[in-house]
Amino acid sequence: MAAIHDLLAQVQDEALRARLEQEINRLSKTKKFGLVFEEHLPECTPLYDIPVKRGSTVAKKTGAVSEMYEVNSIKDGIATCYHKVTEEKEEIPVDELVCVAQFGEPIYPYLKPIDSICNAPDSDLWHTLIEADNYHALQLLEYLYAGKVDCIYIDPPYNTGARDWKYNNDYVDGADAYRHSKWLSMMKKRLGLARKLLNPSNSVLIVTIDEKEYLHLGCLLEEMFSDARMQMISSVISFKGSSRKYQFTRLDEYIYILEFGDALVNRLPLSDEWRINPDDKRATHLTWKYLIRSGGAGLRERSPGNFYPIFFTNEGKYYDVGEPLPLGEDRNSIIPPEGTFAVFPVDTQGREHYWNINKEKFLDYKSKGYIKFGRRTANGVPVMFLTSGEIKKVEDGVYKIDGYDENGTIISEDEVRDIMPGTQWRVTTHDATRHGTDLLSKILPGRSFPYPKSLYAVHDVINFFVTDKPDALIVDFFAGSGTTLHAVNLLNKEDGGHRRCICVTNNEVSSSEQDGLKEQGLVPGDPEWEKYGIARYITWPRTCCTILGKDSKGNDIKGDYYSFGQEEAFHMSDGFESNVMYYKLGFLDKTSVALGRQLSELFPLLWLKAGAHGPCPQLEGDKIHMKVLPENQFAILMDEKYFPEFDAEVQKHPEIQTIYIVTDSEAGYREMISGYSGKDTFQLYRDYLDNFRINTGR
Known part of the structure; x- marks a missing residue:
């Protein structure tokens, strides 16, 4: 309707x-009964980087993007256009027009590099920020990561009736009779694509919302994800509250959790605020820390005397401890006693760290019950210990010792227990003012963003599902100020994880700033306009600043990160060991792609599809026949005549897991990949072109 x-x-x-x-x-x-809403006119996307030419579908930069024209001719900078509906003729300056992509049309996307930051040159972990309309970005991500995403977290526009979101480039206000159905139509299209990204065997979808749309969203999620286990959390995000005229003051919002396959909520060591029973509080808790010294300050060469093996039986029981290895001696040269295996302080990336205490202190602590062992995992056996401060509390009688376990580890009823919280969260660090708005103002002084999420609210809800997935792939396609990427960097810093985050945000300029820019004669697409958009003015600067530990004016960011149970505080000025690529989504000409003229533009896609290992490589020169990139774990053959040389080079590098072959011959492609069992192989450009031709408009 x-x-x-x-x-x-x-x-x-x-x-x-x-x-x-x-x-x-x-x-x-x-x-009508049930969730019934209108499927609105298809969404359209302005393409400011695509040149206007004869036959283009365009709209006026200052008008509604849904008011479309077809360009009949161009002369002296003036385009003769015909309205798509009324067919009325109109002459419009080309500079006032923008090309438009309509929903359902085949698109052939690429990623244009805008910027990058590398604060961990020895790490092959690279996050990604994509500036784009998120619908088309999701189409691209489906091509890259269908069924491979572990967690999607989104904080979509809440449809409050204020100028908080657009449909077809027009703000949707509270007086719009179809405000709710437009919002649902927008969400349905994006959630349909999001589902294709999630790993069906083990993944989670997390969506936050407030009272304006929570009922509609809940029905939509139940309808679209009937196979998921769904819960709704009520979370206090404002302890001062947001007043409502003649209504109760609003304190909370809602979080929908949808679990797929084997995904489960992990129990975590949490503060007393999380406890279901408020009377179940203790003034003190015995807290165990991981023995491995993680992070950039904990690499082996900084304390070689604390790099020694701890031996366990094949059943995972403690056996003995070995001697420290001199710096430079390969840990794999150590032969464990028969029936045992060795555990070294090595993170999930294979980087060598060191234990927090030396061998002598380890044996002393072990004899007193101050060393604790976890269950054996694929990465070995987790080893924990009590810090000197905790030991003093034990010896001073602050903590009561109730006994010892089979490994001689002390047992105390005052020990921090892993908590399974309830569905009502009242956690002070989730306050969106202090840990959202105020935090962002410290990072980007003088800049504002409406209602940024608390860093810890995002950190905590994601952590329940990825704490046991150190290599998780996390996606946020309503990235806003960039809180999710910030939270993932903090999670990785806490436990040495290798989680990768892909964030998508548009570059919309706030409504308050648009009026001033228009007065200057600026329009969307102008560089001076674009630099004040969300992606370029907020999301990317926040990402760079938090990684470097400097605010947008170059000063150290003051304060520490709150991290319950960590041995020591993480100073914000220390930043993060993290790397990020920043791209803008663009669109290619199908014919040019098929002729192989735009391979360099496609290279970032090939890098992402191969797992985004190492810095994104560039393709330089026109007469390159092949590219073998061990650091990036992929290789591409551009000219099949050179397959023997290509194959010989690939065989030298077992770390290469993804292979692209450019050929029009299906039979030839099958023959060439026959020796690459266990690797991911793709035929270009057919794989790319067919994907976006067939998977259009779903």
Whole structure:
């Protein structure tokens, strides 16, 4: 019905329009049940980097993007255009037009590098920020990571009736009779693509929302993800509250959790605020720390005397401890006693760290019950210890010792227990003012963003599902100020994880700033306009600043990160060992791709599809026949005549897991990949072109 009303407004005959409105209103009174909403006119996306030419579908930069024209001719900078609906002719300066991509049209996306930051040159972990309309970005991500994403966290626009989101480039306000159905239509399209990204055997979808749309969203999620286990959390995000005229003060919002396959909520060591029973509080807790010294300050060469093996039986029971290895001696040269295996302080990336205490202190602590062992995992056996401060509390009687376990480790009822919280969260660090707005103002002084999430609210909800997944792939396609990427960097810093984050945000300029820019004669697409958009003015600067530990004015960021149970505080000025690539989504000409003229533009996609290992490589030169990139774990053959040389080079590098072969011959492609069992192989450009031709408009 909403689509009919949108079309009805374009009827020029007033009498006919009035009669049609009468009949439509009569039909709209028919009783409907369940979640029923209108599928609106297809969304359109302005493409500011695509040149306007004859035959282009365009819109006026200062008008509604849904008001489309077709360019008939261009002369002396003036385009002769015909309106798509009324077919009226109009002459418009080319500089005032922008090309438009319509929903359902085949798109051939690429990623244009905008910037990058590398604060961990020895790490092959690279996050990604994509500036784009998130619908088209999700189409691209489906091509890259279908079924491979472990966690999607999104904080979509809440549809409050204020100028907080657009549909077809127009703000949707509270007076719009179809405000709710437009929002649902927008969400349905994106959630449909998001589902294709999630690993069906073990993944989670997390969506935050407030009271304006939580009922509609809940019904939509149940309808679209009927196979998921769904819960709704009520979380206090404002301890001062947001007043509502003649209503109760609003304190909380809602978090929908949808678990797929074997995904489960992990129990975590949490503060007393998380406890279901408020009377179940203790003033003190015995807290165990991981023995491995993680992070950039904990690499082996900084304390070679604390790099020694701890031996366990094949059943995972403690056996003995070995001598420290001199710096430079390969840990694999150590032969464990028969029936045992060795555990070294090595992180999930294979980087060598050191233990927090030396061998002599380890044996002393072990004899007193101050060393604790976890269950054996694929990465060995977790080893924990009590810090000197905790030991003093034990010896001073602050903590009561209730006994010893089979490994001689002390047992105390005052020990921090892993908690499974309830569905109502009242955690002070989740306050969006202090740990969202105020935190962002410290990072980007003088800049503002409406209602940024608390860093710890995002950190905590994600951590329940990825604490046991150190290599998780996490996606946020409503990235906003960049809180999710910030939270993932903090998670990795806490436990030495290798989790990768992909964030998508548009570059929309806030409504308050648009008026001032228009007064200067600026329009969307102008560089001076674009630099004040969300991605370039907020998301990317925040990402760079938090990684470097410097605010946007170059000063150290003051304060520490709150991290319950960590041995020592993480100073914000220390930054993060992290690398990020920043891209803008663009669109390619299908014919040029098929002819192999735009391989350099496609290289970032190939890098991402191969896992985004190491810095994104560049393709330079026109006469390159192949590219073998062990650091990036992929290789590409551009000319099949050189396959023997290509194959010989690939065989030298077992770390290469993804292989791209450019050929039009299906039989030839099958023959060439026959020796690459266990590796991911793709035929270009057919794989790319077919994907976006076939998977359009779903």
